[in-house]
Amino acid sequence: MLILLQQTTAARELKFVIVLFRHGDRTPIINFPTDLHKESEWPQGFGQLTKTGMQQLFELGQYMRKRYSSFLNSTYNRQEFYIQSTDYDRTIMSAQSYLSGLFPPTSSQIWNPELLWQPIPVHIFQKTTEQRLNFPLPNCPRFDELQQETQTSKEFQNRIQPYMDFLQTMAVNTGLELNHLKTLDNFQLWNTYDTLHCEGIHNYSLPEWATEDVINKMEKLAELSLFSLFGVYKTEEKSRLQGGVLVNIILNSIKQAVNSSKPRKMEVYSAHDTTVGALQIALNIFNGKLPPYAACQFFELYQESNGQVSSHLFKK
Known part of the structure; x- marks a missing residue:
């Protein structure tokens, strides 16, 4: 689904991208009193990313590697790329799986010829102070x-x-x-x-x-x-207190990209279904469905040939 916040027919250049996705397939969060299965029956317990979930985020990373092949460097550059995650195993591991698809090492970044993977930092919000991605936001x-x-x-x-x-x-x-x-x-x-x-x-x-x-x-x-x-x-009013907080953070990142002489090219957030839902409801684009695993929301900033900028929003 593609939603244009500002549409133009002039030639344009992509300048900045923000990505928010839900983690991949996971085990249950909790069981109910009459549940037939106990936590011990799941290999890593409750709330953990599965191999299917790892594959889903790996493929999302591959999709974005193809989509932004002419924009994002094929080699990881910490000045151009930044990723953050909530402090949950499943979101951290989803971010890592996503990065393995987005930035497989090439040329000088290959450190082990038998392992086409490289470590890339995933920045974590602590649960006690996180006020961006873990919705609903507490203490309101x-x-x-x-x-x-x-x-x-x-x-x-x-x-x-x-x-x-x-x-x-x-x-x-x-x-x-x-x-x-x-x-x-x-x-x-x-x-x-x-x-x-x-x-x-x-x-x-x-x-x-x-x-x-x-x-x-x-x-x-x-x-x-x-x-x-x-x-x-x-x-x-709910959106001003919840999803609107994240909308404001995204808008501030876009403004910073517009005004900076050397802006980042991409910021990525690894989060939850409630994060995606809160954001979409605040933007009035929620379709009433639960965001599936690896659901992804994109924000793209373009510079037009006349020097003006425009923003595009879409989801995958």
């Missing part, structure tokens, strides 16, 4: 108020009421409390859907009640969980 009393208002708002209730009987059945099947399942912003239903989704992908047995219809309804509720977290009710 007004956002907490808005979330409480959202749960009782007419907009939210109209969306969740058709699922009340289903939620009662889910409470029985999962062993979770109904009141917790109905409060979508506490992630319990979303995490339960995610656990079943992960188990299904990796051919783990599912409980008998987890039919295709049940999984589909849980997916719809998980999508509503994400949307209600950053939207549904007073979306504009």
Whole structure:
């Protein structure tokens, strides 16, 4: 999907790129009381990147190597490229897998002829201080108020009421409390859907009640969980407090690239589905679906032949 923030027919030169992606395929974050499987059944435990996830981000890196072959140097240059990640194993490892596809060493950067890989620094935001990528951002009393208002708002209730009987059945099947399942912003239903989704992908047995219809309804509720977290009710104000913070950071990076004599060529963020969702809702481009593994949002800055600049936004 390509969205033009400013369109022009004049010749232009790409000057700067910002990339935000979700980590790759991972194991479940948590199990639910009646789950058939325990954390010990997953090779590295919960919340960890899988080999499939590594491959997904490696291929994303390869895609970007081809897309920006005439813009980004084939050799890694720390002055031109910078990557940051949240402080989670899966996002750090996703960033590393992505880099192995984007910057395979060539010529003088080959340090081991039998290993076409090179170490590239991934800068980490600490969980206690991270205020860019780990959404929803904490310690915001007004956002907490808005979330409480959202749960009782007419907009939210109209969306969740058709699922009340289903939620009662889910409470029985999962062993979770109904009141917790109905409060979508506490992630319990979303995490339960995610656990079943992960188990299904990796051919783990599912409980008998987890039919295709049940999984589909849980997916719809998980999508509503994400949307209600950053939207549904007073979306504009929520976005100023959440996804808008990241939009502002991105805009400041673009302004810096415009005004700098030697700007970076690319900045990359390795993050989560909530990061992508918060950003897209703030930009009013959210399609209502959960961002899949390795979902990627691009921001491109161009200089036109007349000296003006334009920004292009698209997702993959």
